[in-house]
Amino acid sequence: MDNFSFHNPTRLHFGKGQIAAVTAEIPENARVLITYGGGSIKRNGTLEQVLAALKKHTVLQFGGIEPNPTYETLMKAVELARKEQIDFLLAVGGGSVIDGTKFIAAAIPFEGDPWQILSERAAVTRAIPAGNVLTLPATGSESNAAAVVTRRETSDKLSFISPEVYPQFAILDPETTYSLPVSQSANGVVDAFVHVMEQYLTVREGAQVQDRYAEGLLLTLIEEGPKVLSQPDNYDVRATIMWTANQALNGLIGRGVAQDWSTHMIGHELTALYGLDHAKTLAIILPSVMDVMRKQKADKILQYGQRIWGISSGSDQERIDAAIEKTRDFFEQMGIKTRLADYGIGADEVVKLIDQLKRHNMIALGEKQNITLELSESILRKAL
Amino acid sequence: MDNFSFHNPTRLHFGKGQIAAVTAEIPENARVLITYGGGSIKRNGTLEQVLAALKKHTVLQFGGIEPNPTYETLMKAVELARKEQIDFLLAVGGGSVIDGTKFIAAAIPFEGDPWQILSERAAVTRAIPAGNVLTLPATGSESNAAAVVTRRETSDKLSFISPEVYPQFAILDPETTYSLPVSQSANGVVDAFVHVMEQYLTVREGAQVQDRYAEGLLLTLIEEGPKVLSQPDNYDVRATIMWTANQALNGLIGRGVAQDWSTHMIGHELTALYGLDHAKTLAIILPSVMDVMRKQKADKILQYGQRIWGISSGSDQERIDAAIEKTRDFFEQMGIKTRLADYGIGADEVVKLIDQLKRHNMIALGEKQNITLELSESILRKAL
Numbered sequence: 001m002d003n004f005s006f007h008n009p010t011r012l013h014f015g016k017g018q019i020a021a022v023t024a025e026i027p028e029n030a031r032v033l034i035t036y037g038g039g040s041i042k043r044n045g046t047l048e049q050v051l052a053a054l055k056k057h058t059v060l061q062f063g064g065i066e067p068n069p070t071y072e073t074l075m076k077a078v079e080l081a082r083k084e085q086i087d088f089l090l091a092v093g094g095g096s097v098i099d100g101t102k103f104i105a106a107a108i109p110f111e112g113d114p115w116q117i118l119s120e121r122a123a124v125t126r127a128i129p130a131g132n133v134l135t136l137p138a139t140g141s142e143s144n145a146a147a148v149v150t151r152r153e154t155s156d157k158l159s160f161i162s163p164e165v166y167p168q169f170a171i172l173d174p175e176t177t178y179s180l181p182v183s184q185s186a187n188g189v190v191d192a193f194v195h196v197m198e199q200y201l202t203v204r205e206g207a208q209v210q211d212r213y214a215e216g217l218l219l220t221l222i223e224e225g226p227k228v229l230s231q232p233d234n235y236d237v238r239a240t241i242m243w244t245a246n247q248a249l250n251g252l253i254g255r256g257v258a259q260d261w262s263t264h265m266i267g268h269e270l271t272a273l274y275g276l277d278h279a280k281t282l283a284i285i286l287p288s289v290m291d292v293m294r295k296q297k298a299d300k301i302l303q304y305g306q307r308i309w310g311i312s313s314g315s316d317q318e319r320i321d322a323a324i325e326k327t328r329d330f331f332e333q334m335g336i337k338t339r340l341a342d343y344g345i346g347a348d349e350v351v352k353l354i355d356q357l358k359r360h361n362m363i364a365l366g367e368k369q370n371i372t373l374e375l376s377e378s379i380l381r382k383a384l
Numbered sequence: 385m386d387n388f389s390f391h392n393p394t395r396l397h398f399g400k401g402q403i404a405a406v407t408a409e410i411p412e413n414a415r416v417l418i419t420y421g422g423g424s425i426k427r428n429g430t431l432e433q434v435l436a437a438l439k440k441h442t443v444l445q446f447g448g449i450e451p452n453p454t455y456e457t458l459m460k461a462v463e464l465a466r467k468e469q470i471d472f473l474l475a476v477g478g479g480s481v482i483d484g485t486k487f488i489a490a491a492i493p494f495e496g497d498p499w500q501i502l503s504e505r506a507a508v509t510r511a512i513p514a515g516n517v518l519t520l521p522a523t524g525s526e527s528n529a530a531a532v533v534t535r536r537e538t539s540d541k542l543s544f545i546s547p548e549v550y551p552q553f554a555i556l557d558p559e560t561t562y563s564l565p566v567s568q569s570a571n572g573v574v575d576a577f578v579h580v581m582e583q584y585l586t587v588r589e590g591a592q593v594q595d596r597y598a599e600g601l602l603l604t605l606i607e608e609g610p611k612v613l614s615q616p617d618n619y620d621v622r623a624t625i626m627w628t629a630n631q632a633l634n635g636l637i638g639r640g641v642a643q644d645w646s647t648h649m650i651g652h653e654l655t656a657l658y659g660l661d662h663a664k665t666l667a668i669i670l671p672s673v674m675d676v677m678r679k680q681k682a683d684k685i686l687q688y689g690q691r692i693w694g695i696s697s698g699s700d701q702e703r704i705d706a707a708i709e710k711t712r713d714f715f716e717q718m719g720i721k722t723r724l725a726d727y728g729i730g731a732d733e734v735v736k737l738i739d740q741l742k743r744h745n746m747i748a749l750g751e752k753q754n755i756t757l758e759l760s761e762s763i764l765r766k767a768l
Contacts, residue, residue, distance in 0.1 A: 001623045003399025008392070014640065015387025206620040208604045209627050216596025224592065236590040239385045243593050243640075252636075256398065256627075 001207045001256040008251055010143035011169040014243065016235075018173050019046070022053040022090070025131055025169045030088035033081050034061045035101045037093045041135060044179040050092055050133055060084055065093070068271055068278065069100030071115060071151040078107045078114065081128070088129055091167075094136025094184075095191075102147035102165040105130045117160050118149055124162035131169040135176045137242040138188030138279070140195060140249025142170035150272060157272040158360070172246065174238035182229055185241075186334040187279035189225035192245035193218065193330070194282040198261050199254035201290065202367035204299040207257045214253050215307050220244050222308070225334055262365035263289050266376055269356040276343055283331040283338045288383040290324045292375060293366065340384050350380045385591045385640040392634055394527035395553040398627065400619075402557050403430070406437040406474070409515055409553045414472035417465050418445045419485045421477045428563040430519055434476055444468055449477070452655055452662065453484030455499060455535040462491045462498065465512070472513055475551075478520025478568075479575075486531035486549040489514045501544050502533055508546035515553040519560045521626040522572030522663070524579060524633025526554035534656060541656040542744070556630060558622035566613055569625075570718040571663035573609035576629035577602065577714070578666040582645050583638035585674065586751035588683040591641045598637050599691050604628050606692070609718055646749035647673050650760055653740040660727055667715040667722045672767040674708045676759060677750065724768050734764045 013021040026032060032054060034047075041047040051059065062077045081089070081104060091101035105127040107114035116122035134142045141147065145166045150157045177185070200214035221244055227237045247253070266289075267281030276284075290301060298316060305311035305323030314322065328338050337343065354377050357363070365371035371379075397405040410416060416438060418431075425431040435443065446461045465473070465488065475485035489511040491498035500506035518526040525531065529550045532543040561569070584598035605628055611621045631637070650673075651665030660668075674685060682700060689695035689707030698706065712722050721727065738761050741747070749755035755763075 001399070001620065001627070003402065005395065005397045005405070007395040011389065011391040013389045015385070018387065021389070206624065208608065208624050209600065209631060212600025212604055213597055216593065216600050220592045220596055236385065240590065240592050243385070247593060 001205065004255040006251060006255045008143060008166070010167045012143060012172060012246070013169065014172045015239070016173060016175055018171050019049040019133055020053050021169075021171060022050060022131070022133065026054070026057060026088050026090065028056060031058045031084065031086050032060070032088045032090055033077070033084070033086040034059060034090045034092055035065060035077060035097055035104065036061070036063050036091075037065045037067070037097050039063060040179065041092050044176065046092060046133065046135055046176045050090070060086065065097045065100045067096045068148075068150045068157065069096045069103070071118070071149050072153070074100050074103050074107070074149065075114070077104045081108050086128065088131075091130065091132040092135065094134070095139025095141040098132050098134070098141040098167070099139070099147035099149065101130055101132070102127075102141070103149050103160075104128075105165055106160070106162065115151070118151075118158040119156070121160060124160065124164050127162070127164040129168050130165070131171075132167050133171040133173070133176070134242070136180060136184055136188055137172075137177060137245035138191040140192070140246055142167060142172065143246060143250045148268070155272045155356070156360070157268040172242050174235055174242050177238050177242065178233050180232070182232075182335070183277070185228045185232065186336055187277055188245060189221055189228060189241060190283050190331055190334055190336050191279040192248040193221045193225075194263055194279075194286050195248040196253065197286060198263060199257065199259050201297055201300050201304060202258040202260050203296065204303065205257060210253050210255065210257050211303070213247075217244050217248055217253070218308050222330060229335065258367035260289070260365070260367040262371045262376070262379075265362045265365055266353070266357065266379060269353050269360075270345070273349075273352060273356060274343065274345060280336055280343070283336045284340055284383050285379065287324050287328045287338060288379045290327065291382050292379045293371070294320050296368065340380070347381070347384055350377060353380055385589065388639040390635060390639050392527060392550070392636070394551045396527060396556060396630070397553065398556045399623075400557060400559055402555050403433040403517055404437050405553070405555060406434060406515070406517065410438065410441060410472050410474065412440060415442045415468065415470050416444070416472045416474055417461070417468070417470040418443060418474045418476055419449060419461060419481055419488065420445070420447045420475075421449050421451070421481050423447060424563065425476050425519060428560065430476060430517065430560045434474070434517055444470065449481045449484045451480045452534045452541065453480045453487070455502070455533055456537070458484050458487050458491070458533065459498070461488045465492050470512065472515075475514065475516040476519065478518070479523025479525040482516045482518070482525040482551070483523070483531035483533065485514055485516070486511075486525070487533050487544075488512075489549055490544070490546060499535070502535075502542040503540070505544060508544065508548050511546070511548040513552050514549070515555075516551050517555040517557070517560070518626070520564060520568055520572055521556075521561060521629035522575040524576070524630055526551060526556065527630060527634045532652070539656045539740070540744070541652040556626050558619055558626045561622050561626065562617050564616070566616070566719070567661070569612045569616065570720055571661050572629060573605055573612060573625060574663040574667050574715055574718055574720055576632040577605045577609075578647055578663075578670050579632040580637065581670060582647060583641065583643050585681055585684050585688060586642040586644050587680070588687065589641060594637050594639065594641050595687070597631075601628050601632055601637070602692050606714060613719065642751035644673070644749070644751040646755045646760070646763075649746045649749055650737070650741065650763060653737050653744075654729070657733075657736060657740060658727065658729060664720055664727070667720045668724055668767050669763065671708050671712045671722060672763045674704075674711065675766050676763045677755070678704050680752065680754075724764070731765070731768055734761060737764055
């Protein structure tokens with residue numbers, strides 16, 4: 001196990017009716033900006049509950065944050081927040097709204113062009129305090145320090161991480177997720193699954209607790225994920241998925257171990273160029289990363305195959321093939337296609353994607369920084 | 385899953401050489417009292433490393449905190465700290481030193497008789513800030529808000545919980561544990577195992593993540609625990625055990641689920657009356673709790689038997705018997721005897737133990753508060 005430090009400062013309030021906890025979490029004299037997306041929180045009653053909790057606060061609203069939140073939209077919120085002297089942000093939505101709100105929080109007090117936070121990873125030394133009401137379990141953004149933002153005009157999808165943007169609190173009420181469209185529920189399960197895999201499926205290194213935790217989350221997603229599609233109003237299922245997605249990326253399972261975020265990095269380019277849902281890009285790329293990196297990851301893929309899918313017979317290569325196939329099948333079972341061709345993306349696009357990776361300096365990915373552009377190209381070609 | 389809130393504020397620094405992190409964790413102008421136990425930290429070099437990290441700080445020392453720390457000893461530290469205007473406590477040791485230091489931290493600013501914190505669970509509204517350097521993985525005290533203290537003169541072993549006594553930081557350097565006596569290493573593994581069981585082995589309630597996490601910790605302790613005895617200098621083994629024991633009682637696996645601390649509560653009386661090591665009391669009582677409460681816990685014991693020990697054949701009662709037997713065998717494998725008779729405690733002592741439980745108002749234990757004194761008596765008799 002590698003040395004590590006760990007501290008997750010976000011206060012979590014999980015369960016039915018927990019939106020009421022917002023009242024005590026935000027200072028009474030704060031000027032609050034509620035940020036949200038396309039308006040589903042108005043239709044499903046979540047916004048109403050939030051406003052009821054904040055009836056003694058000064059509250060403004062900013063809607064219209066897109067899936068894969070854009071710099072262009074977020075800067076409008078920054079402008080509004082500066083003008084209105086907002087001193088607390090409350091994101092109400094899924095990972096896109098929460099990610100976007102982290103950027104807004106960092107950009108408000110930023111001196112200089114806030115785009116540098118993403119393009120140059122300029123240090124974020126201050127941010128406006130923020131909390132969130134999660135309505136789409138998937139990204140774990142509700143209690144981590146990372147955010148991904150897209151600049152539409154240049155097709156850049158870039159991330160930043162700063163302890164300054166850890167949410168102060170996160171409200172996870174599974175009932176807010178009953179009304180999610182099937183595709184978003186499915187995306188959330190696959191997103192969480194891949195988050196776990198990227199912290200788990202690297203090299204074997206004697207980190208048993210992290211392995212067992214990761215495996216526990218994977219098994220839970222496999223058991224409960226399909227139920228989200230067939231029983232969307234089942235509280236226990238929604239609660240389990242919400243807690244699993246949170247644990248998948250709150251920092252815990254990744255402490256002290258190697259990580260491989262190549263699937264995300266390659267996937268980001270698919271979203272930036274073709275607008276594919278984030279989770280769909282992950283479902284396309286992960287099986288291919290497993291295939292191309294099968295030698296380096298052999299021990300861990302075999303462990304994964306055995307413990308998650310009960311694959312215990314055949315040669316190592318056969319077992320690895322079976323583990324990849326099971327992974328792909330699970331994504332397909334969740335209704336998510338796993339081939340570029342399924343989305344109309346052909347072999348002639350691979351060069352463009354590699355150019356994007358090069359432009360974003362994604363030239364040494366993976367747990368050993370040895371996924372070169374050449375290997376990324378192999379990964380994309382295997383995903384056709 | 386039940387509603388819950390979760391926030392663990394303790395900053396963890398895990399790994400080789402992390403004692404150096406103490407320097408930045410304690411304000412430079414603080415007056416620090418280092419608290420410790422019997423002096424092993426002097427012999428194994430841990431104190432030296434701590435003092436090196438604090439060479440610019442004002443440091444006093446208070447040694448002699450016993451296993452099962454006593455109120456009598458701790459109050460001497462309170463007196464010293466008040467006189468010397470200590471404003472930061474640094475516990476260097478295992479759970480007893482850290483528990484004791486939590487009490488010291490709460491008692492220093494307490495108005496009135498600090499014994500009330502334990503005897504009446506008087507509210508702790510302030511505490512001196514504290515951190516710790518853990519040298520014995522077992523209790524999880526390094527990053528939780530609970531402490532247990534014994535009053536020698538009255539044979540009371542009582543606990544308190546307050547968010548005010550969460551350690552600000554915890555240093556977990558597995559190398560500090562190389563020199564532990566075999567019996568303490570074994571006690572630590574069993575203590576952590578039982579902590580997990582008390583949050584896991586209750587009723588089945590659709591909390592899959594918590595179940596899988598708990599099972600992951602149990603499997604890890606079963607795989608790695610015996611290696612601590614045979615390979616005391618194996619860093620990976622020591623690191624895994626240290627991280628497992630931390631996770632076993634940092635609050636995470638117990639969120640949103642029923643808990644049953646009857647084993648601890650009954651065990652405390654064995655320590656209070658006969659001075660048995662804490663872990664040994666747990667190894668005696670847990671199998672007996674499983675046996676007596678087998679009906680209420682049937683679903684979970686069967687799940688435990690299947691997932692942890694691979695017990696999948698026989699009638700339910702046979703499988704439950706087998707699961708209890710495996711649990712007992714594991715403790716014995718760790719060198720810890722599991723019968724009261726092994727410690728010279730006979731049937732005639734049961735009445736005394738029940739009197740103690742009654743005096744401490746432990747009359748409704750377990751996840752359903754239905755372990756009456758009569759059932760506790762059955763549990764003790766089954767443990768003879």
